[in-house]
Amino acid sequence: MATTTAGRGPTSTPPARTAGELTERQREEYWRYNVKLTTVLLAIWFVVTFLISGLWASWLNQWTIIGFPLGYYMAAQGSLAIFVIEIAVYAYLMNKKDEEYGIREEG
């Protein structure tokens, strides 16, 4: 069923439907949101891995955090924690988006 407020998922309880029932506009918006989210997460991933924990690590080592040189800390622990948080954020936001567009799966 196509809603007239095309693009915006209904805010109240969405009727159960399949993705085939999304309008073309809704599909595009859903996908664009996904691409945007993915790009942001990957940009963070790139900076954390290759710059902070790599090229800039030596420079960051001038600071100390709970006894660790900062550059080492980011490569050994900080980056890992950020990866975990990034995936959690991705799962949370995409699952919420599914619900908004009424294509949340049971189970």
Added chain:
Amino acid sequence: MSLDKIFGLYTILFLGTTVLIGIGERLGFFSNQMIGWLFMALSLAIYVVIGVLTRTSNPDQYYVAGRNVPAFYNGMATGSDWMSAASFISMAGALSVQGFSGLAYVMGWTGGYLLLAVFLGPYLRQFGAYTIPDFLGARYGGNTARVIGVVAAIACSLMYLIAQVTGVGFIVARFVGIDFNVGVFLGLIGVLFCSVLGGMKSVTWTQVAQYIILIISYLVPVVYLSWQIFSIPIPELTYGQLLQRNNAAALAVTRDAKEKETRALWKQEADEANAKLKAGGLAEAETEKLKAQAAQAARQATAPAASEDAKFGRYLTVPTGTGMWNFLALTFCLMVGTAGLPHILTRYYTSPSVRQARTTCGWALFCIFLLYFTAPAYAAFARFALYTRLVGTKISELPSWVNLWKPAGLFDVVDKNGDGIVQWADFVLKSSDFVVLATPEIAGLPFVITGLVMAGGLAAALSTADGLLLTIANAISHDLYYNVIDPSASLVKRLTITKVLLVVTAIVAAWIATYRLSLIVELVAWAFSLAGASFFPALVMGIWWKRANAIGANVGMLVGLGVTLFYMIGSRFYGMSWWGTQTIASAIFGLPAGFLTIWIVSLLTAPPPREVQDLVVSVRYPKSGQGTKGDPLGRDLREVPAH
């Protein structure tokens, strides 16, 4: 009983049994070897029982565990599927030797999960097939892509499997004291019982059980050490202090006159060996021996601190130039390899929904994170123990752990300058595995904890072996036999072939493992580059670019594989070197080549047919009608024959 209750009870029972064995040890009932036997028998029994309880002949259960593994449990299963004998036993040691450069493994093997989560996992679940070649076959219409996928999957998985089997043999031989070859075949029983009887279903639940054992056994010794030294049971927080103490110790050691004397002697030994090598005219065996001697002596002659006023020990120095390039390249290759290894990708098919596939990825990384962010702490604590409890002691009064582990050939303590005192350079590290294996005794923990660590290492090796074995057997039976050779094969026939292949593959892997080729360990590291360069571009383009077509993907996979293999073999055996890149980071060339090829060739040829483009669209949206049935083409595999 709910899953939470079952595994909660299991964890309590396992801990209880460990405590009981510990009490038995204290009372003098058990010798060290008996404790080793008890832990091996106990853990193998657990895996066999789970295998028998979860046996099945239903294809959905057999191939993808009925697609009803909740995210948290799937995360644990992925964690132990992922963490191999190398992660468990060798990584902390490698970090203590390689220092900062070794962190490429820690970041690479975790950051890859982000790529998996955003590029592949949820989409593969929406597609919902049985194997990764299934996806390639459907997306790139035809058997060519499927067969390339099968070949790449076997190439990545088989070497990896042999390494796990070798790991099982080493662990069993070291702790229980039986022959390596017998150990290998004992381990196979544990693997085969699960995979043959219940396929993915048994493997999944066994992996959950194995994860619980491996994470407990990894954390206990180092948590105890942290408690002992800092009164805080969180090693990840406390080892920063330790790094500073280690650095102070490294500086003190570097200044020490006796230490300088010892290092000078090593330097002399290295120079003499090199001089002999230069003179030439030696037999090949003699040359190899001298080379090894020179390398070892040169290592021993290196001061632990980079300079007098160094802020950090050599150990924490960030590499520069080629070293930094290799660090970044290796991190990248390990990441894409992680996201491209078929035995991990397959786990997403077992999720009940796209929603849970996303959460699964989060739990999986969390489960892996627990071990990986503890590994550098292990390295620091082991180093600290060497500085404080070994350096400066009398050769005649070595700590007990030295005498216990020296015969295993992990390290040696020699009195180079003959002063009767252990200097830093007197400790000759032979295998950095000692870091994980000997830490319980270094910490002064009872032998039962060492037994626990053995059970953990065994769990890590067996769980990964399970997943790999199933991937290889399914690639041959489901993709090659059923889909390419005989599409009318009955369900019974297909499952029988899978089971026979499981046994055959396991025996072949064990047989190769008994040769104990040193090359195997190296080849495992290659698997990541191979997977990264072959699967990753084709899968990502298949999902993210509708225009990618069959010919582009096929050529792309071959080019990716080809370039990677070319550089691997060239750099490993023929002295080739592009910007000084190391062999294990070969995908840094193969992966871009693969992506570019798919892009260019696809644009030069006709777009894929309408159905395929619709398929691509359908994997992007949950509830698209795709992905609930066992077969991507809508055939219900529960009612065979299919065609």
